[in-house]
Amino acid sequence: MRERRSVEVSTMDAPDADLTACDREPIHIPGTIQPHGVLLAFDGPQPVLTRASANLGTILTGTDRIPFGRGLDEVLDGDRWRPMRDTLARLRRQSLDRPHHLGLVNLRNAEYQAIAHRTGETLVLELERMPPLAIPAEEIYGLVRDGAERLQAAKGIDALCAQAAVEFRRLTGFDRVLVYRFDESWHGKVVAEDRNERLPSYLDLRFPASDIPQQARELYRLNRIRLIPDATYDPVPILVDGEGRGPLDLSFAVLRSVSPVHLEYMRNMGTPASMSVSVVVEGRLWALISCHHAEPLRVPFAVRLACDFLGQMLATHLAAQIHASQAATRTRLQAVQARLLTEMAAADPFIEGLVQVPDDLLRLTGSQGAAVVEGGHCRLIGKTPGEAAVLAITARLATAEDEIFHTDHMAGTFPEAESWRAEAAGLLAIRISKLHASFVLWFRPEVIETVRWGGDPHKRVQGDSTARVHPRKSFETWKEIVHLRSAPWRDAEIEAAETLRNAIVGIVLRKAEELAMLTEELERSNKELEAFSYSVSHDLRAPFRHIVGYTELLKEHEATKLSDKGRRYIDVILDSARSAGLLVDSLLGFSRMGRAQLARIEVPMRSLVDDAIRTLEPDTVGRDIRWEFGPLPSVTCDPNMLRLAWQNLLSNAIKYTRNREPAMIEVGAFPQGQEHVFFVRDNGVGFDMAYAGKLFGVFQRLHRSEDFEGIGIGLANVRRIAERHGGRSWAEGAPDQGATFYFSLPASSVQG
Amino acid sequence: MAELKPILLVEDNPKDVELTLEALAKSQLANDVVIARDGVEALDYLEKCCAGKDRPELPAVVLLDLKLPKVDGIEVLERVKRDPRTRQMPVVMLTSSREESDLVRSYQLGVNAFVVKPMGFAEFFQVIQELGVFWAIINEPPPNSRKPQR
Numbered sequence: 001m002r003e004r005r006s007v008e009v010s011t012m013d014a015p016d017a018d019l020t021a022c023d024r025e026p027i028h029i030p031g032t033i034q035p036h037g038v039l040l041a042f043d044g045p046q047p048v049l050t051r052a053s054a055n056l057g058t059i060l061t062g063t064d065r066i067p068f069g070r071g072l073d074e075v076l077d078g079d080r081w082r083p084m085r086d087t088l089a090r091l092r093r094q095s096l097d098r099p100h101h102l103g104l105v106n107l108r109n110a111e112y113q114a115i116a117h118r119t120g121e122t123l124v125l126e127l128e129r130m131p132p133l134a135i136p137a138e139e140i141y142g143l144v145r146d147g148a149e150r151l152q153a154a155k156g157i158d159a160l161c162a163q164a165a166v167e168f169r170r171l172t173g174f175d176r177v178l179v180y181r182f183d184e185s186w187h188g189k190v191v192a193e194d195r196n197e198r199l200p201s202y203l204d205l206r207f208p209a210s211d212i213p214q215q216a217r218e219l220y221r222l223n224r225i226r227l228i229p230d231a232t233y234d235p236v237p238i239l240v241d242g243e244g245r246g247p248l249d250l251s252f253a254v255l256r257s258v259s260p261v262h263l264e265y266m267r268n269m270g271t272p273a274s275m276s277v278s279v280v281v282e283g284r285l286w287a288l289i290s291c292h293h294a295e296p297l298r299v300p301f302a303v304r305l306a307c308d309f310l311g312q313m314l315a316t317h318l319a320a321q322i323h324a325s326q327a328a329t330r331t332r333l334q335a336v337q338a339r340l341l342t343e344m345a346a347a348d349p350f351i352e353g354l355v356q357v358p359d360d361l362l363r364l365t366g367s368q369g370a371a372v373v374e375g376g377h378c379r380l381i382g383k384t385p386g387e388a389a390v391l392a393i394t395a396r397l398a399t400a401e402d403e404i405f406h407t408d409h410m411a412g413t414f415p416e417a418e419s420w421r422a423e424a425a426g427l428l429a430i431r432i433s434k435l436h437a438s439f440v441l442w443f444r445p446e447v448i449e450t451v452r453w454g455g456d457p458h459k460r461v462q463g464d465s466t467a468r469v470h471p472r473k474s475f476e477t478w479k480e481i482v483h484l485r486s487a488p489w490r491d492a493e494i495e496a497a498e499t500l501r502n503a504i505v506g507i508v509l510r511k512a513e514e515l516a517m518l519t520e521e522l523e524r525s526n527k528e529l530e531a532f533s534y535s536v537s538h539d540l541r542a543p544f545r546h547i548v549g550y551t552e553l554l555k556e557h558e559a560t561k562l563s564d565k566g567r568r569y570i571d572v573i574l575d576s577a578r579s580a581g582l583l584v585d586s587l588l589g590f591s592r593m594g595r596a597q598l599a600r601i602e603v604p605m606r607s608l609v610d611d612a613i614r615t616l617e618p619d620t621v622g623r624d625i626r627w628e629f630g631p632l633p634s635v636t637c638d639p640n641m642l643r644l645a646w647q648n649l650l651s652n653a654i655k656y657t658r659n660r661e662p663a664m665i666e667v668g669a670f671p672q673g674q675e676h677v678f679f680v681r682d683n684g685v686g687f688d689m690a691y692a693g694k695l696f697g698v699f700q701r702l703h704r705s706e707d708f709e710g711i712g713i714g715l716a717n718v719r720r721i722a723e724r725h726g727g728r729s730w731a732e733g734a735p736d737q738g739a740t741f742y743f744s745l746p747a748s749s750v751q752g
Numbered sequence: 753m754a755e756l757k758p759i760l761l762v763e764d765n766p767k768d769v770e771l772t773l774e775a776l777a778k779s780q781l782a783n784d785v786v787i788a789r790d791g792v793e794a795l796d797y798l799e800k801c802c803a804g805k806d807r808p809e810l811p812a813v814v815l816l817d818l819k820l821p822k823v824d825g826i827e828v829l830e831r832v833k834r835d836p837r838t839r840q841m842p843v844v845m846l847t848s849s850r851e852e853s854d855l856v857r858s859y860q861l862g863v864n865a866f867v868v869k870p871m872g873f874a875e876f877f878q879v880i881q882e883l884g885v886f887w888a889i890i891n892e893p894p895p896n897s898r899k900p901q902r
Contacts (some may be wrong), residue, residue, distance in 0.1 A: 574872075
């Protein structure tokens with residue numbers, strides 16, 4: 001026997017004034033066990049005893065001495081251990097990750113069940129004192145079978161949980177069995193209960209997430225059964241042979257001692273005996289079957305196994321029910337979705353399609369209100385906040401990256417949401433386009449709910465003079481009225497919104513692709529048209545030139561031989577051929593304007609206007625023209641083109657004020673949104689706005705050439721020049737009331 | 753008095769040839785006019801002017817249409833301006849329309865003038881006459897000693 005011994009003690013740091021400190025408690029290595037049994041740990045290839053609970057001597061050997069360093073066969077010496085040694089020898093060749101029942105053994109006139117498992121390289125043997133079975137083993141089987149059948153028959157999640165509570169109580173004999181379901185934020189709610197009169201009802205009560213801290217939940221998830229026969233116990237330390245061994249991981253030990261905070265919690269609840277069976281659905285701790293007893297109670301291993309089996313069966317049924325219900329919802333929502341998409345495919349713009357079937361849009365997410373927001377415009381359906389509020393919401397959403405956003409507590413994100421609680425306490429939103437800030441939003445009204453907590457959740461920490469953390473003492477129902485919350489968004493509803501988003505984005509992409517193809521085609525055909533008009537003009541020019549040339553020669557050499565009529569014919573031919581040639585030249589100029597590279601420099605716009613007026617001086621001789629100039633900025637542009645634009649606009653103004661005495665011509669500019677607008681206003685003959693659309697077309701004229709000469713290409717040039725610079729052109733006027741011609745350039749090309 | 757140098761007119765359109773000859777006649781320019789119908793004929797003629805002579809007997813000026821069969825005007829211009837024997841010879845590019853890239857390219861290649869054929873004969877005559885003054889300055893003897901050949 002070696003002298004050196006140490007005691008494993010779990011040292012809990014002085015906790016913060018919050019039970020979240022419990023999250024840090026290493027509960028899987030408490031260093032102690034519950035006193036209703038003995039724990040032995042063996043290590044090494046020929047396993048020798050390395051650790052044992054301090055009560056080993058009194059229960060197993062009758063002395064205080066602990067046979068550290070002895071082999072397994074030596075420690076478990078004698079015939080009564082033979083069956084267990086044999087079973088262990090067999091099991092050791094297999095997996096021992098989960099505890100195995102090795103059999104019963106009588107020690108000092110008490111029955112113990114031997115349970116073994118392996119943690120890491122260590123073999124852990126536990127001897128747990130057992131009460132005589134209250135029900136014979138054969139009956140357990142019957143109870144499980146019948147229970148399984150009744151679970152199978154239960155329809156729906158609620159019914160399943162209720163039935164499970166009944167079956168577990170029948171099987172274990174606890175006073176009260178709760179089904180304690182976790183919500184998304186790990187708060188618990190008692191959704192089903194079966195009990196006798198010895199313990200009060202906890203049905204519908206909620207418990208804060210901190211009641212079962214994260215690492216406790218993880219332990220529940222791994223080891224599905226946790227048992228405390230008597231919460232008033234004194235823990236028994238685990239002694240270690242020598243130093244240098246890490247603490248023993250008791251995650252799967254049935255005797256594992258639990259946190260003192262938990263024991264206090266149980267005592268406060270008035271339930272010294274408790275057992276928990278984990279219900280793990282698809283890897284997630286979904287609920288606990290929480291069994292309580294007003295007095296200490298032991299549960300035989302066989303019953304615990306039966307409970308575990310039943311618990312797993314419940315989990316399987318729950319998974320199936322959850323799937324079935326999700327599948328049903330999905331199918332229903334898919335039908336709604338299909339109708340929405342059909343509507344959208346037919347609508348233009350397609351997002352309008354959503355508004356065409358308002359009921360389906362609302363049904364998709366089970367909402368009372370919806371909004372479709374696109375490019376600052378907003379369409380409202382059902383119960384929603386006002387348009388300004390909706391636009392404010394989307395403006396906020398637009399700053400985030402999320403493509404889908406949901407909350408059942410808008411006021412938490414949007415403080416102003418309090419004022420629209422009746423329409424929108426909850427929000428589900430999908431982003432269609434990042435570029436154009438387009439969204440679809442759904443709203444849910446406030447649902448005022450009375451939540452009953454098992455004790456005041458805000459007072460779950462109760463300090464005392466020792467500065468130790470204590471759980472709350474009172475589990476009296478504590479009512480809380482929850483405001484500003486909507487019904488929560490279910491997964492299927494969020495999924496439906498997301499699927500709709502993907503479908504819409506798909507449509508957007510397809511439309512964008514179609515548009516890109518169309519643009520490409522347009523550009524190509526435009527280029528072809530340019531090339532065509534250039535080559536036609538070019539080729540037409542030569543014959544016109546020949547007609548003019550030869551006719552002039554004819555006139556020069558042969559005019560005397562012709563009659564007056566003949567000479568007039570020659571003049572008409574010359575005139576017509578010349579104007580045809582002029583048309584061709586204009587068209588070539590126009591075509592060149594479309595093809596030529598822009599040579600941009602910064603130039604004061606006023607200097608271009610002055611240049612243009614100088615060029616037009618011959619037309620203003622003898623006219624009374626009152627010019628008025630507003631301030632004009634400097635712009636970055638192709639000055640030759642812009643000069644030509646001004647020349648065209650001013651030449652028109654001069655021409656169409658010919659009959660005015662005096663003629664008034666105003667030139668000015670002003671910023672407007674993302675553009676800078678330039679204009680020429682005159683008091684001339686004006687035009688009928690009905691023809692405003694035709695003004696800027698090639699060879700479009702609103703006046704007879706007898707009244708006003710010209711070939712109708714000037715404004716087409718202005719438009720082309722403006723468009724080449726990324727701007728627009730338009731006109732306002734009325735017959736005999738003068739006209740104003742505008743063109744704009746992007747604000748980015750305007751200085752100062 | 754040195755022999756008056758001829759004018760080389762490179763033009764494929766017979767009507768333009770006739771109108772140009774009319775204008776030259778009207779301008780009282782005395783030079784002979786040699787006509788080439790495409791770029792190859794023009795280059796062949798210029799080669800003959802240079803071949804086997806110490807001092808090439810080149811035309812006073814080349815009136816070169818831009819669009820020509822076989823070898824076009826730009827290429828003729830390029831070859832003329834690249835060849836040290838012909839580099840000094842003035843070349844006037846005549847064209848049906850003002851196409852930016854041709855204009856820029858022609859000036860890059862060292863054309864002496866670029867003329868868009870005007871619509872009317874009267875204007876064309878004027879252009880030819882102005883070109884006549886140009887030759888008169890750089891080429892002696894003065895251009896009124898002999899009538900152009902029709």
